[in-house]
Amino acid sequence: MTDLPATxxxxxxxxxxxxxxxxxKVRRVIEERSLVAVRRDGVLKVPASFVKDGEPLKELRGTVILxxxxxxxxEEIVEWLLEQNETLDAAPIDALRSGRKTEVRRVAQALAF
Structure with a gap:
């Protein structure tokens, strides 16, 4: 995993x-893709930005599944969500947190082509 922005x-x-x-139940939330976790320094971790108001960011699950x-x-999912994206002019996770779910998923879908 590359060096990610300060997270x-x-x-x-x-x-x-x-x-x-x-x-x-936390592990089940991860298995169900409401959160995505990666190993950092040998420990399973989730970016704090994936959680909002004491629960997994609702807009995250569909994007992770896509x-x-x-x-x-x-690892690639977390990296993509955290890195600045030219098309979105923001990191995808920041765009999701600001209510731009449709736009983020459109950009993510284009990655398949």
Whole structure:
């Protein structure tokens, strides 16, 4: 995984606290693609920007599934979401957080071609 922009990362125990779920439920949220986690320094972590108001960012799941369907690995998904995107003039995660879900998914869909 390349060096990503300065990002705050949450471990599974952090997510238990932030989301108010058990560890097994946090892992299920990741398995169901509502969040995407990657290993950083050997520890499974999720970018803090993937969580909003104590729950997984609602707009994230469909985008993650779309990217995974386009054969992106979890590492590539996280990288794409966090890196600045010329077409969006923002990092895709920032665009999702600001309500630009349709635009982000259109850009993500174009990656398949």
């Amino acid at each position: 705050e990362w949450l471990t599974i125990p952090d997510l238990v606290e932030v989301l108010g779920l058990t560890q097994s 990217l995974a369907d386009n054969h992106f690995s979890d």
